[in-house]
Amino acid sequence: MGENKQVLIGENLFDMSGGEPALIVTHCKSCGDYFFPKTFTCHNPECKEKDVEDTLLSRRGVIENYSIMNYPPPPPFVAKDPYEPIVCAAVKFPEGIVIIGMMENMTADQVKIGMEVEVTVGTLYTNKNGEDIIAWKFKAV
Numbered sequence: 001m002g003e004n005k006q007v008l009i010g011e012n013l014f015d016m017s018g019g020e021p022a023l024i025v026t027h028c029k030s031c032g033d034y035f036f037p038k039t040f041t042c043h044n045p046e047c048k049e050k051d052v053e054d055t056l057l058s059r060r061g062v063i064e065n066y067s068i069m070n071y072p073p074p075p076p077f078v079a080k081d082p083y084e085p086i087v088c089a090a091v092k093f094p095e096g097i098v099i100i101g102m103m104e105n106m107t108a109d110q111v112k113i114g115m116e117v118e119v120t121v122g123t124l125y126t127n128k129n130g131e132d133i134i135a136w137k138f139k140a141v
């Protein structure tokens with residue numbers, strides 16, 4: 001990450017207390033579902049008790065699917081110039097939840113379904129004020 005001011009994209013998304021980032025998820029003790037970002041209730045319509053707790057997700061998952069963004073996303077996203085295609089991956093974690101995120105340092109010809117990745121934190125984009133917007137990302141293991 002550069003010398004720009006860093007701004008987190010949201011509160012309570014990840015925990016760095018273990019030295020490495022882990023995503024904060026809500027686990028429903030009644031039905032077993034996981035939710036990200038964390039939530040105050042269970043969103044499973046079949047669930048009766050909705051007894052939820054916050055927990056940290058496993059740091060590693062597997063790419064279940066991915067998409068290559070060949071065109072720059074719309075504002076407020078400010079893409080690198082010249083634009084480099086962004087790899088977005090849907091990563092399945094051992095807990096069963098699938099989370100979408102941008103791949104760090106990965107090009108379209110490197111990404112593969114089934115690849116093991118881990119959670120990292122990095123710059124999603126740089127805004128008009130020159131601030132780096134920081135979010136969760138995934139990187140190859």
Ligand SMILES: [Zn+2]
Binds near residue numbers: 031051
């Ligand atoms: Zn539930």
